[in-house]
Amino acid sequence: RKSLKETLKELIPERKEKFLKLKKNYHNVEIGRITIGSVTTGMRGNKSIFWEGSTVDPNKGITFHGKTIGECQQQLPGDEFGYFHPEAILWYLMTKQIPTSQQVQHLTEELAERGSPKNFPELTSKIIDMLPPDTHPMTQLAIGLASLSRNSKFASNYQRGLISKDHYWEDTLEDSLNLISFLPILTAKIYSKLVNGGKPLGEFSVKNDWTLNICSLLGMSNGVHSSNHCNLNNEQSKDFLSLMRLYTGIHVDHEGGNVSAHATHLVNSALSDPYLSYSSGIMGLAGPLHGLAAQEVVRFLVEMNSRISSPQNTGEIEEYLWNILNSKKVIPGYGHAVLRIPDPRFTTMLKFAQSRTTEFENDENVILMQKLSTVVPDILKEHGKCKNPFPNVDSASGILFHHFGIKDLLFFTVIFGCSRSIGPLTQLVWDRIYGLPIERPKSISLTTMQNLCYQS
Numbered sequence: 001r002k003s004l005k006e007t008l009k010e011l012i013p014e015r016k017e018k019f020l021k022l023k024k025n026y027h028n029v030e031i032g033r034i035t036i037g038s039v040t041t042g043m044r045g046n047k048s049i050f051w052e053g054s055t056v057d058p059n060k061g062i063t064f065h066g067k068t069i070g071e072c073q074q075q076l077p078g079d080e081f082g083y084f085h086p087e088a089i090l091w092y093l094m095t096k097q098i099p100t101s102q103q104v105q106h107l108t109e110e111l112a113e114r115g116s117p118k119n120f121p122e123l124t125s126k127i128i129d130m131l132p133p134d135t136h137p138m139t140q141l142a143i144g145l146a147s148l149s150r151n152s153k154f155a156s157n158y159q160r161g162l163i164s165k166d167h168y169w170e171d172t173l174e175d176s177l178n179l180i181s182f183l184p185i186l187t188a189k190i191y192s193k194l195v196n197g198g199k200p201l202g203e204f205s206v207k208n209d210w211t212l213n214i215c216s217l218l219g220m221s222n223g224v225h226s227s228n229h230c231n232l233n234n235e236q237s238k239d240f241l242s243l244m245r246l247y248t249g250i251h252v253d254h255e256g257g258n259v260s261a262h263a264t265h266l267v268n269s270a271l272s273d274p275y276l277s278y279s280s281g282i283m284g285l286a287g288p289l290h291g292l293a294a295q296e297v298v299r300f301l302v303e304m305n306s307r308i309s310s311p312q313n314t315g316e317i318e319e320y321l322w323n324i325l326n327s328k329k330v331i332p333g334y335g336h337a338v339l340r341i342p343d344p345r346f347t348t349m350l351k352f353a354q355s356r357t358t359e360f361e362n363d364e365n366v367i368l369m370q371k372l373s374t375v376v377p378d379i380l381k382e383h384g385k386c387k388n389p390f391p392n393v394d395s396a397s398g399i400l401f402h403h404f405g406i407k408d409l410l411f412f413t414v415i416f417g418c419s420r421s422i423g424p425l426t427q428l429v430w431d432r433i434y435g436l437p438i439e440r441p442k443s444i445s446l447t448t449m450q451n452l453c454y455q456s
Ligand code: FAM
Pocket: 258, 288, 289, 290, 291, 292, 293, 325, 329, 330, 331, 332, 333, 334, 335, 336, 337, 338, 385, 386, 387, 388, 392, 393, 394
């Protein structure tokens, strides 16, 4: 019975040797070109961030160590519906090895133990309780995570001079596993503050897996070891758990260049501890062009439905969309900086809804979400500005949570933030294994660019 840490320990020497060989002998091999366009368009396409767990291909979408979402669903241990456990993808991202069910079970138990109420830092609870109730949930999440820094093993050992560079990864792993484990309770505290005056909505159990604890603590599960505040019937409670598992499984990582991943990796390169680093990632995820789109999509769908006669009325929908575009606003949930196809994560969420027709057939917002995926792309193509007119990850997810009763718009991105912890924190562990230095790209001024252009 080897733990994740023991398994990693065995893998490190060979991988580190490969990395160091490249670093030492191939320093000058060119990867790409930096142009004025790179600097003026947000470094689109510049291959300059080291990232192991996942890659986004414009025409294929996300792959995790080379495997598509579908392949992960087939190969990673999961539930009866084929939705892999976030614990399974955590193991897989970290080790590049498909875990056995037993390994996933052990990791699940380890995370549940680490994240149980007796281990959850009291100070963080108090800080969340003290925040004004109208503090945005993402701000609360960022503050909560930053406050956990007080418990950082990395920061404390570093300050006391107790760790050498070769061992940074061990405390980074320790902090990262604790951070991931604390998320169910932290998330639930933020949610109960939002909807229940701060009173708990459900319970934590060391017998639950990570996702079931999130559902239970949100008051959205009526299974054994779960909350008794749940308004869902048995079937819905199971569906909600599947939705949460599916969602938190596929949102874990989206290579290194997206704002939340990039910020986490950048801040950690200064050896800020994993809590501070991921808190920065969450602050990036809180932007409306990134993760906050999850919230904006729900607002947008609900608002549109209140203004049109039916979610099937193509003419009214088109007119509504054109009004948005003509007022120079974006259509949330559409477009992507890298993808040039409908986001496979969107398609996967859509399939979830389509496989449960009886549950969703009367939900006008879910109907509109599906309808938009057929109408918006043509409108955006005609509009002619955006490079990718297709639905992205945020197009479907929030409205499915909304259907089951998570109605508070501001909360959706917090669920995104739970899942997204897994990929970037995994990368931090490897960053420290490989001993990556502090990141310090060179900035360039308008005058320098002018000089380069007008003299060439
Ligand atoms: N609706 C209207 N206009 C859009 C658009 C959309 N959905 N997507 C892009 N455009 C515009 C964009 O604003 C830009 O206009 P300007 O030239 O006037 O600045 C133009 O099309 C070219 O943009 P692009 O090159 O196609 O996209 P970017 O790579 O600059 O930006 C996104 C990518 C995702 C920020 C952009 O598509 C967008 O704002 N989408 C809506 C917000 C959203 O859904 N974000 C979530 C992204 C998600 F994947 C995530 O990170 N969670």
